Amino acid sequence: MKQTNRGLRRLAAAAFWVAVWQLAAMTVNLPVLLASPVETVVRLAQLIPTADFWRSVLFTLGHIAAGYALAATAGTLLAVLASRFAPMADLLSPLMSVLRSVPVASFVIAALIWVPSKRLSLLIVAVIVLPVVYAGTLDGIRQIDPRLSEMARVFRMTRWNRFRHIALPAALPSLGAALSTAMGLAWKSGVAAEVIGIPTGSIGEKLYKAKVYLATPDLFAWTLTIVIISAACTRIVRRGLKRIG
Template sequence: MLDVGGTGGVRDRTGRTGVGARPPRLTRRVRAVVAVGCWLVVWQVASVALDQPILLVGPWEVLVRLVELVPTGAFWATVGRTLADVVLGFTAAALVAVALAAAAAASRWVDALLAPLIATTRATPVVAFIILVLLWTDASHLATVVAFLMALPVLYTNVLEGIAHRDARLLEMTRVFAVPWPRRVAAVDVPGVLPYFVAGCRTGIGLAWKSGIAAEVIGLPVGTIGEQMYQAKLFLATADLFAWTVVVVVLAALTERVVLALLERARRRLAGEPAPPLVDPAGGAR
């Protein structure tokens, strides 16, 4: 609601004044930019104080190295290879997690059988999985397998939790009125589970990227970001190491934003709401 004050102009419900109060999203972006800027200053000061480029380079040196890397075809081939492997592993984990959680929710026996497997997968160090996969097969798709194994327990647990917390009254109504299974899934199951699945995706995407890159650094599949990071460490090319780390952070953030935007579009479509654009008119991808 808007309130017209005597001297303060137009005021919205949050207390901001002016002709067209600033949207909260813009405020969050300003805070984010300021926060990133502060940490970049801290990084630069630490680099200058240490004065050891082999140990810590400044943000300017990293930016220069990124400008040199990005226009090359080898850079995009490397990024594409790692991106495909990690996204494939996460997507497979999401599909398998949904299927297993649905089966576990439908049968206590399935739940009991899967519980120790999921607990073991969650507790096993990522290095152990990397070594086992290297023993069983080559390193060509190591990142895919490891990303799958790391994301699966988180997604499975969240989806199972979401199924358990569906609206009991709506479920009872669907039983009383004999609502067909497809309509019940679209109207009750998906809206009830989706918030839990989204939370699992936020965590699972980060795990998939961290474990996938770790697998590449150890297994050294050719033409991957992990291989480039290992080569940078081997030749003490600290600027390269930081540059590739920045690339991984950006890729992980973009992956999360795209996945969450697609899930939001799916939710709105099921709810009969207009789907938001994937690109925000105010600037930037949603």
């Protein structure tokens, strides 16, 4: 009952903001400045049946997912190494600080010189996600109870059991939060990279064209698509982590 009430409240809140958006669009009354929710949904409904829509979605999704997976794996492995070897942590610390603070646009422009625009979003997502996952994993490893580690040593627990029953449960809350946050960042930075690099057949290219042709309903429809896919990806990551935990 409590859950149903909460669901209803959330739905009501979403409906409220859609209504505000609709009212604002009606007040402005210029779709080129502000497309209404109805115009956005209608445009999205027109795009969905086209092959070009799905090609763009798959292109962007594929590159962002690949960059995310690469960075999540590398970030986790580097954090494990850093937790074991202090010099490794010292060595990685300035690199991670730089990766965290350099603006996405600077990375994108520099990366355009090094890689073809087709691979740009993959690289940018990896660079943005890496420090987030690294920090989350390192923090998670620090949550491992040293008394349980001692117990594991005395009982000569297998490596797998140490990982599964001691390390993972302790590290998962922090690692999980980092992986969820990183997924949102991956979509923001990945699409931003595509808008700057304009790789053919990407969502970024569609957003860029929408801007050039002042096709605001297209811009909103593609943005809604990004928000939906990003939220779905984050949910998949959270569900996966819940299953592991």
